[in-house]
Amino acid sequence: MYAEFISDRHFHICVPCARPDNNESHYLRGLGQRTRHKLRLWILKSSNRKHCRHLIFPRILGVVIVVWLTVVIYYHIAFAANPNLCRNSSFEEELAAWTFETSYSKSATYHVQTGDARYGAKFVRVVNNGDGDANLSSTLIPVKDGLRYTISAYVRTFSPKAVRIGFWCFDQDMKEIVSDFAADAPILVAAQPYWAHVYRSKDLPDGCAYVRARLIMSGRGTVDWDGIKVEQYRQAHPIFAEFSVYTDGLQADGSPLAVQSRNLTVNSGFESGQTGWNIWLEKDKGPAAINFPEEGVNGSRCIQLSGKGKIVCSSEPIPCKPMTTYTLGVDAKVQGTLALITIQPLKEGVVHAIGNEDIWGYITVPLQQSEYKRFTKTVTTPGECRYLTVILRIEDSIGWFDSVQLEEGNVATEYVAGPLPVEVLNSPELQEYRAKAILYSQALVREGRVRDLMYQAERLLRYHQQNGGIISDATRFYESGRQELVIVKELLGTPYLVPDFANINFSSLNAKLSEAGQAFQKIFSALGYAEPSLDVERPELSSNMGRDDLAKEFLIIPCPFRQYFYNGRADVEVLRPFGFRIWNPAYQPGVTPNGEIAGDKYDHYFDLFAGVNMKTIGNISWHVVPIEKMEQEFGDAIYQRDADGKIGNRTILNIWHDGAMKYVRKTFYKFAEYYKNHPNVVGYEIMNEPWLNGGYSASAKAAFRTWLRETYRNDIESLNSAWGTQLNAFDQIEPPMNLDEPIIVVSNQRVDVGALFDFRYWRCLSFAQHFAMLIDTLHEAAPELPVCSEFSQGASWLRNDWAIDLLLLSSLPKWDIVGTHDWFHSSTPGALWNAGWLTASIARYTDTPLWESEYTILGFESETLLPEQEMRAAANRNVWRYAAWGKRALEAFAIDANEGIGTGRGMQSAFINAEADHYIPYYRVGGLPTIEWKINRIKSLLFPTQIVNQGLALLRPSSASLIYRSSWNYGVDQETIRFVKPLWEKHWQTIVVPEECIIDGREDLGKLRLIIAPQSTFVPNTLQEKLIDWVNSGGTLLCSTPFGLFDPWGRPTGILLERAFGQHVYCWDKKQGWNCPNLKGEEPYVSRIGKGRVIMSLSPFIALPDGSTQFDALLKEIFGHSLVFTDVPNVELLMREDREGNRFVWAVNLSREKSARGDLRLPGKYVQVRELTCDAEPIVPIRYDLASTVVPIKIAPGEGLCFAIGKVKSGN
Helix, strand or coil: EEECCCCCEEEEEECCCCCCCCCCHHHHHHHCHHHHHHHHHHHCCCCCCCEEEEEEEHHHHHHHHHHHHHHHHHCCCCCCCCCCCCCCCCCCCCCEEEEEEEEECCEEEEEEEECCCCCCCCEEEEECCCCCCECCCEECCCCCCCCCCEEEEEEEECCCCEEEEEEEEEEEEEECCEEEEECCCCCCCCCCEEEEEEEEECCCCCCCCCEEEEEEEECCEEEEEEEEEEHHHCCCCCCHHHCCCCCCCCEEEECCCCCCCCCCCCCCCCCCCCCEEEEEEECCCCCCCEECCCCCCCCCCCCCEEEEEEEEEEEECEEECCCCCEEEEEEEEEEEEEEEEEECCCCCCCCEECCCCCCCCEHHHHHCCCCCCEEEEEECCCCCCCCEEEEEEEEEEEEEEEEEEEECCCCCCCCCCCCHHHHHHHHHHHHHHHHHHHHHHHHHHHHHHHHHHHHHHHHHHHHHHHCCCCCCHHHHHHHHHHHHHHHHHHHHHCCCCCCCHCCCCHHHHHHHHHHHHHHHHHHHHHCCCCCCCCCCCCCCCCCCCCCHHHHCCCEEECCCCCCHHHHHHCCCHHHHHHCCCCCCCCCCCCEEECCCCEHHHHHHHHHHHHHHCEEEEEEEEEECCCHHHHHHHHHHHHHHHHCCCECCCCCCEEEHHHHHHHHHHHHHHHHHCCCCCCCCCCEEECCCCCCCCCCCCCHHHHHHHHHHHHCCCHHHHHHHHHHCCCCCCCCHHHCCCCCCCCCCCCCCCCCHHHHHHHHHHHHHHHHHHHHHHHHHHHHHHHCCCCCCCCCCCCCCCCCCCCCCHHHHHCCCCCCEEEEECCCCCCCCCCCHHCCCHHHHHHHHHHHCCCCEEEEECCCCCCCCCCCCHHHHHHHHHHHHHHHCCEEEEEEECCCCCCCCCCCCCCCEEHHHHHCCCCCEEEECCCCCHHHHHHHCCCCHHHHEECCCCCEEEEECCHHHHHHCCCCCCCCCHHHHHHHHHHHHCCCCCEEEEEHHHHHHCCCHHHHHHHEEECCCCCCHHEEEEEEEEHHHHCCEEEECCCCCCCCCCEEEHHHHHHHCCCCCCCCCCCCCCCCCCCCCCCCCCEEECCCCEEEEEEECCCCCCCHHHHHHHHHHHHHCCCCCCCCCCCCEEEEEEECCCCCCEEEEEEECCCCCCEEEECCCCCCCCECCCCCCCHHHHHEEECCCCEEEEECCCCCCCEEEEEECCCCC
C-alpha cells in the first residue's frame, strides 16, 4: 500500500492488487472475509492503473483510513502470509514508493530503464560520479520488532567501491532508530556485470515498528537494481522457504526430506499455465476459452474458464493413500449460471475411475460470487483408491479458479504453493539452461586440475633448475600453458561472483583448457617424467565395503541442507563432474508412533544421489524414539531435569532411565536392521552435536549414588574425606545444585568442589557409556557397517557444561570413525580452534580414523567480501589443513545454504552459487576434486601417521577443566588459547596431553622435555608425584598460574610447588588474581628440582609484560629449534611419522593472495626428500647448512605440499 498527500485537502491511497513480479496480492489474501469485503468496496470502484487501485479521499478521512489500513495489514497480513512487503519492487511504476538520496556526492543520478531487466520490464540504474553514497530508500514498511527480516535484491555493478543493502529502522512514532541496519558489510566489492541475487538477514532492533529498504552504493560507478524483496526471515530467501530454522548454525527443525509441500497439487496457482491440468470441452455448444490472466488471488495468474456448455479442467492424477482423509481448498468466483468443484478417486492404472465424478458431491460456487471465496471439501479415500484428481467445472459461465490445495488431513490449512510441474522442470528452456550449468561444472573441475598442473610445473622447473638442468623448452611450454589459462579465466567468468555461464562458448573454453593442459603435460615429459592425466576420477565406493574400508578413503562428502536438490530447483547433475563418492543427507528418518522406522519419504533421496554415483551415510539421532508412546508409558521421567527439578530440554532424553533406554536401543536396532542391506548405505552416523546436561531426575540421582558406591567401595567415610562432608549414608547424597565456579580464598583452605568434580566426571563417563551402548546396538544389527560420531567442536576444553570429554568418548565406545566439528579454518597458523588441536593429539592414544563432520568450505574466513580467486585459495587451503592434521573425510556442511555468503559474516559453507539462483557451483570449489584425488594417491603413506612428538606438550588439566567454567576470569580454555599463537606461528610442534594419560602411562613422560600447564589449580596428587620425578630427571614444567594447589576434590595439597618453592600460602582475588606475599622477585619464578626445573607465574604467563619473549627464549634454550621451520610468512608446517619412524612434512600456504617462496629447514641430516603432492613425485634438490637439511619450496596461494623425508640420520 502507498499513501501520500496530494493537496492541502485530499489524500491519495494506492493499494496493489496483483503483481507478476512480487506476489503482492498477498496483501488481500491475509485479511478476514469481512475486512476484505469492506476494503474492496472502496478499492474496486476505481481502476485507472493496471496493477493498482487508487482512491481519493478528503484529507482527514484519508488519514483515518491509512491508519486503519496500516494496522489491519500490519497485524493480519505481514505476519500471516509473509508476503513481499516492498512496494514497486521491480520499478515497473518508475520510482513510485522509492526515494533517491545522495550523501557527499553531488554527481549522482538515477534512471529507470526498460529492457534487460531481471523482473518485469524495468530496472533502476544509479550512476555515481562522486565519492560519496548514492542510495535508494523505500517508503515505510510496517514490521514487528524482535523478528528477523530479510532484504534481498538482484543487482549488477560496474566498478563501485562497495554495494550494500539493509534497513533504515524507525519506531512507532516514525522516528529514526538506526539508518543502515544490517548494511554494515558489502554484498559486492567488485564489478558484477550480470544479475546477482544478494540478501541480508538480521533481527530488527527493539522498538522497531517500520523499516525502509535501503539500497546503498558507495563511490564512483554504476549499479543496477531490480527485484527487491523485504520479507520475514522464514519466508525471506528461497533457502528458508521450505521449513523453519533455528540458530545452531543452519540446523533445521523440520526436515525438508519429509514432503516437498503439504499441497500435493502440481502447478496449484496456474503460474505455469495449463501444465499439470487437462481440459475437456462439451462439443457443439459454442465458443469456449481457457485463459490464464493475472487476476489470481494468491499469485500473479489464475485459470479462467469461459464459454457455452460444459468446460471441465481436471488435474493430472495425484498419488494418494487408501483409507486416508484429504482436504481440498480452492479460491473461486463466477459470472453466469454454474461453477462446480470436486475431487474424483481413481484406481491403480490411473484411468480407472471409482464411481462417477460426483461420487463425493460437488461444491457449488454461488451464482452471485463475484469476488474470490475459499471453498473447501474433505473426503476419505476408499480402499482401492490410489490417485485423486481435482475437477474444476463451469457451464454457460465464466469461472476463475486459483490457489488449489489438496492436502492430507481433515483441516484446510493456509495455502502454500504445490510442487513445480515436471514439465516446467523438464522444459526445453530450463533443460538447456541446466545443460549449460553442467558444462560449467565440468569446465570448473577441469580448470582446477589444469591450474594444479601449472603449479606442479612451476615446482618441477625450479627443482630441475636447482639441480643444474636445462629448462628452456620446458619454460616455453610453461609460458604457453599459462597464457592459455589467462584466456580460460576470462572465458569462465572467474572475476565475477556470478558469471554469464549460459552464454559461455564451451567449445572454445574446453579447447583452451585442453591446450593449457597439454602444455603442462609436455613439461613433465621434457623433464623426464611420465605425462600426468588431466582427469581426476576416483573409483566408486562398493556396496559391499567392509567395516574398515570406508575409513581407508579420503572423501569430501556433500551435505545438502535445503530443498533445492530434493524438489528439483537445483540439478543434482551439477555435482557429477566433482566425482563425489558419498553424501550425507544431514537428516534422519523419523519413527512411527509405534517405533517403526519411517524411511519411505527419506530413502527416495538416496536414489537421487545414487544417480550421480554417490553412496549414503545413514543418520540417526542419539535420542530418536517414539516419544508419545514413551510419554504415555513413563511420563516426564524420560527427560533430563535441571538442578531446579524442571525439564531443561525436551530433546535431551534421560540416559539413566532404563525404560527410556530400552526404547532407544530398540529404535537403534531397527534403524540398523532397516538399512543394513540397502545398496546405497555404506555407514551410519550418530548425529547431531550431542551433549548432555541435567542429571537431577530420580533415576539419574540413583545412578549417581550407585556410581559413588562403586567408586568409594561402599565406604562413606572415604567419600566424606574426599568431599569434606559428614554424611551417614550414600542414600543421603544429592547432586550439587550450585555449578558455579569455586570460591577460592587461600591455598591452605579446602575448596568445596568434591561433589562438583565427581558429579561432572560421572556425567562425562555416563555419556561415553551411553554411546558405547548405541554403537554396540548398531554393530549387533549390522556388523559390517561402520559407525561414525558427530561431536560439536568435539573437543571442547571445558567438559563441565556439555559432558563432552573427547578422550572418554573416543576411547570407551568402539567407534569405527571419530567425527568432530573442529573447524581448521582461518589464515592463522596452528589449529586456531584449539579443539582440533586436541582432537589430533588424542588420536595418538585411540588410533581411530578421524573425520571432520562439519566442514564448512570457507569457515569464518573474512568479515569482508572477497574475490572468488581468493575464495578458491581459502577453500583449497582448508582442505589441505584438514588432511595435514589427520582428517580422512570432510563432510561439507550445508552446501546449498549461504548464511554469510555475500555478507562476509557467519559461516561460509555454500558450494552452490546462491547469487546465481543455485544453478551452478561457485568458482571457489573448482579445485576440491583435484585435492581429493591427490590425497587419495598417497593415502597409504599418510593415513598410518601421527603427529611427531618433539618432546613439547601442553597439559590438558582434566580435573581443573571439570571445575572451572569458561566464564571464569581466565579459565582453562582461554589460558590455553594464549599459547596457540607463539607456539604455532613459530612452528613449535606441540602435542596436547590429558593429565590422565600421564597418570595411567598412556603417555611416555620420558619422551617429553617441556610441559606447559595452563590454569592447573586442581591436580591429582598422583600426577604431581609423577611430575616431580620427571622434573628431577631433567624435565621443565611451565606453570601458567599456580599449579596443583588443590586435589580434584578441593583438598589443599600443592606438593609440587612446595617441593620447588617451599611452603607458601597463595591468595586469590577475583579482580587481582593470584598473589603470594612471601615469594620475592619478579614473575616468573624459577626453581630447580634435581636436573630439571619448575617455572611458575602467578598471572597468565603469556600475559606477563615480556611473557612472549621469555617463552620464545625458553623454547630455544630447551629445543634449539623446532622439528621443521621456515622464515617464509603465512606457512603452516606439521610433521607426521609412521610406526617405522618414516617422517612426512606438510607445508600449507595460508595466504589467499601471495605465493610462499623460500626454504624449509629440517634440523638434522635427511638423505632424500621427495614431494608426494606432485604427480611425478620428484626427488627434491636439498642442501645441508650447518646441522640442517634445507628444502626449497614454492607454494601457490592456498595450496599445500607434502614431503616424504624418511628417517633422520643425525640431529633431531
